[in-house]
Every structure is written in C-alpha cells, then in structure tokens.
Amino acid sequence: MKRSQINQAVRDATVCFIRHGWTLPPNPRWDVTDFGRDDFRACGLVLVNLAEEPEYCEKLMFAYPHQITPAHTHRLKKEDIICRHGVLEVRLWPASPEKCSASDPPSRVRVDGQETSIDAGSVLVLQAGSRVTLEPGVFHSFWAAAEDTIIGEVSTANDDLTDNLFAEPVSRFTQVEEDEPALVRLVSDPVL
Numbered sequence: 001m002k003r004s005q006i007n008q009a010v011r012d013a014t015v016c017f018i019r020h021g022w023t024l025p026p027n028p029r030w031d032v033t034d035f036g037r038d039d040f041r042a043c044g045l046v047l048v049n050l051a052e053e054p055e056y057c058e059k060l061m062f063a064y065p066h067q068i069t070p071a072h073t074h075r076l077k078k079e080d081i082i083c084r085h086g087v088l089e090v091r092l093w094p095a096s097p098e099k100c101s102a103s104d105p106p107s108r109v110r111v112d113g114q115e116t117s118i119d120a121g122s123v124l125v126l127q128a129g130s131r132v133t134l135e136p137g138v139f140h141s142f143w144a145a146a147e148d149t150i151i152g153e154v155s156t157a158n159d160d161l162t163d164n165l166f167a168e169p170v171s172r173f174t175q176v177e178e179d180e181p182a183l184v185r186l187v188s189d190p191v192l
C-alpha cells in the first residue's frame, strides 16, 4: 500500500470513531493492512490495538462498506467480534472453507451469548451492540454492510505474527510504498 492510502484510512477511521464517541487513547497502536492483495478498498482493515496483555486483548476496527477481511481462523485466540456501530456481516465456516460443503451439519456458535445453529459458509448479520463468539478453528470473514461501521474485538492473547491461519495465501501486514510522510507509526513499521 502507498503511505498516502494508509494516511487517508487513518484519517477516515479517526473521523468515524470521533463521530460515534469512540475516543482513542494517546499514541494509538495503528495497524492498517490490505492483506497483501494491493486492492485496499476491496480487501483490507484498519485496526487499533487497545489492550495487548498476555491474558486478554482488545481492538477497535474500521472498514469501508463492503471492504472484506479474508477468511481466516486462529491457532489459539478465542475472540468476540462485535458490531459497535453500523452493520457487520460475518461469514462463518466450522473448518477451512474448501473442506466445507453445504450438506455439512450446521455448526453452533454463540451470538450475544446464545447458542445458534449456522450452516457452513452462511452469513450472520450483526447489528450494533451484537457480538459473535469465535473459538479457535472457526473460519471467519467479515465486512462492513453500512457506512460508519465500527468493529470491536475482545479476545485472549493476540499475536498477528503467528496466530492467523488464512484460507488463501495472503500477507497479514502490507508492504508500504513511501510516497508521503507517515501520519502515524503502524505496528508493522520498522523501529527506527
């Protein structure tokens, strides 16, 4: 990604967070990625790592409408993905998507704490305030289905270097092309 695109995404996410009352801490830990696909508006995510403790983590995320986070699961992390504002759509598979078929028995996930049956590859629509609880091994892909969608994540330990298993080859962190000065430092930027 170009640094100018990253700067614009940080500005757009900041405006959206402020507009809906999500005040960031000083020196937020920004993470902006196109998952190596080089088509950020179609595939990408803006994240702020709010808490990064060994026992628990929290993130605040922003996605443009229909911008997708590609199908992945986690080796160890259990997480709640939360729609904080707007509408969030989450596609779920009990295992790697290419191993699932429509005839598989429905799997159980918890939505707002309630066990729910869901067919492999079907889409959950989360309205603001709702969350889905994902155990390690459950593949998920998500996107914003409305303007100003703000996404929360509360989880066990997060390690984006080693814990993501993507269904298709992607690169978790983007390669940055420096075309203007950086507005913020990303978690993936080299330490100077």
Ligand SMILES: O=C(CO)[C@@H](O)[C@H](O)CO
Binding pocket: 047, 059, 072, 079, 081, 140, 153, 158, 160, 164, 172
């Ligand atoms: O786990 C998630 C979303 O499910 C993010 O925290 C990761 O950073 C995506 O790679």
